[in-house]
Amino acid sequence: MGSVRLDNIAKRFDGTGAAAVDGVSLTIAEGEFAVFVGPSGCGKTTVLRMIAGLETPTSGRIFIDGRDVTDLPPRDRDIAMVFQNYALYPHLSVRENIGFGLRMRRVPALEIAQRVDRVADSLGILEFLDRRPAQLSGGQRQRVALARAIVREPAVFLFDEPLSNLDAQVRAQTRGELVRLHRRLGTTMIYVTHDQVEAMTMAQRVAVMHKGRVEQLAPPLEVYRTPATLFVASFVGSPTINRFSGRTLGGGASQLFDGAVQLRVAAPLLEEATLTVRPEHLDLVAPVHGSAGEVTLVEPLGPETILHVRLTGGEEATLRLPAGPVPTVGSTVGVAVRAPEALVYDGAGRLVGRGVA
Ligand SMILES: Nc1ncnc2c1ncn2[C@@H]1O[C@H](COP(=O)(O)OP(=O)(O)OP(=O)(O)O)[C@@H](O)[C@H]1O
Numbered sequence: 001m002g003s004v005r006l007d008n009i010a011k012r013f014d015g016t017g018a019a020a021v022d023g024v025s026l027t028i029a030e031g032e033f034a035v036f037v038g039p040s041g042c043g044k045t046t047v048l049r050m051i052a053g054l055e056t057p058t059s060g061r062i063f064i065d066g067r068d069v070t071d072l073p074p075r076d077r078d079i080a081m082v083f084q085n086y087a088l089y090p091h092l093s094v095r096e097n098i099g100f101g102l103r104m105r106r107v108p109a110l111e112i113a114q115r116v117d118r119v120a121d122s123l124g125i126l127e128f129l130d131r132r133p134a135q136l137s138g139g140q141r142q143r144v145a146l147a148r149a150i151v152r153e154p155a156v157f158l159f160d161e162p163l164s165n166l167d168a169q170v171r172a173q174t175r176g177e178l179v180r181l182h183r184r185l186g187t188t189m190i191y192v193t194h195d196q197v198e199a200m201t202m203a204q205r206v207a208v209m210h211k212g213r214v215e216q217l218a219p220p221l222e223v224y225r226t227p228a229t230l231f232v233a234s235f236v237g238s239p240t241i242n243r244f245s246g247r248t249l250g251g252g253a254s255q256l257f258d259g260a261v262q263l264r265v266a267a268p269l270l271e272e273a274t275l276t277v278r279p280e281h282l283d284l285v286a287p288v289h290g291s292a293g294e295v296t297l298v299e300p301l302g303p304e305t306i307l308h309v310r311l312t313g314g315e316e317a318t319l320r321l322p323a324g325p326v327p328t329v330g331s332t333v334g335v336a337v338r339a340p341e342a343l344v345y346d347g348a349g350r351l352v353g354r355g356v357a
């Protein structure tokens with residue numbers, strides 16, 4: 001129960017220019033935890049609201065468990081949604097808040113009591129059942145909102161930034177609880193966030209959205225290691241991935257990437273190309289053995305140090321180095337790229353090649 005298939009869905013709001021969602025096709029497997037991530041305004045909430053039935057697609061179809069639900073109202077879709085601004089009923093107890101949806105569906109009182117207890121127990125809020133929402137902390141309230149969705153036992157859960165109102169610590173904790181909950185329930189979960197840490201740590205697969213499109217749908221580490229587009233490369237990872245602009249020149253079996261760094265690559269011939277490499281895949285070498293530059297900033301973070309270097313020619317490089325002695329600001333260093341980790345993108349930002357050792 002609970003696979004979700006989007007078949008080329010698009011959404012254009014009246015009176016606005018660009019499409020909010022611009023042709024998204026993908027399938028979320030039954031029982032999968034999928035996270036949609038992307039910058040503000042890229043269309044995440046709109047996708048989720050269309051799956052929920054709160055918004056009608058301008059074109060395209062939506063299937064849940066193979067059934068076309070595009071024209072069905074939300075209550076007939078067997079989904080439960082939790083928003084960032086969950087509204088609890090202030091005059092009802094936590095117990096009544098969680099059981100509210102079941103009462104509306106005329107589930108027998110005894111069964112409601114049992115289901116509410118079970119869910120409250122699994123979320124660690126049993127002791128608050130007789131309180132009112134105003135007597136709870138933000139994190140506890142959010143768990144009540146989650147419990148209210150979970151108690152309905154839907155085929156699909158939809159979450160729209162449900163943790164963004166919580167402080168960092170409670171947020172990390174609730175993140176872990178949600179992942180454990182998913183493991184236990186095995187229900188399909190689709191989770192929207194603009195927080196890449198949330199996406200990377202929770203998802204089985206991440207859908208990275210940009211301007212109404214999904215640029216990549218893949219497991220988190222694949223997104224990190226092999227971003228399909230330059231946008232994905234830059235959106236995921238902190239510090240941000242290094243980007244060097246240049247071109248590729250013909251050279252027999254492999255080409256030469258010619259830019260602020262020089263490197264042999266397996267890629268097409270391109271007048272305009274971008275080479276990317278993660279900060280942990282740049283090494284500090286003697287200036288004659290790499291691209292020379294000057295250290296502009298040293299950020300000791302404890303377990304590691306981030307080094308910023310301005311290369312001859314003006315491009316910036318960021319290196320992630322293990323803790324230990326590092327060059328001081330102003331010194332001249334060499335920067336070398338670990339070739340197999342470098343990726344080549346064409347002028348349209350598509351992944352077309354990689355470095356060769
Ligand atoms: N009801 C609406 N009427 C008109 N335009 C809308 C409406 N809802 C959303 N939009 C527009 O559609 C685009 C996508 O909005 P959406 O809310 O899906 O983005 P989002 O990715 O969820 O962003 P955020 O991270 O800020 O929540 C935005 O440009 C937004 O302004």
Ligand SMILES: [Mg+2]
Binds near residue numbers: 044046
């Ligand atoms: Mg949103």
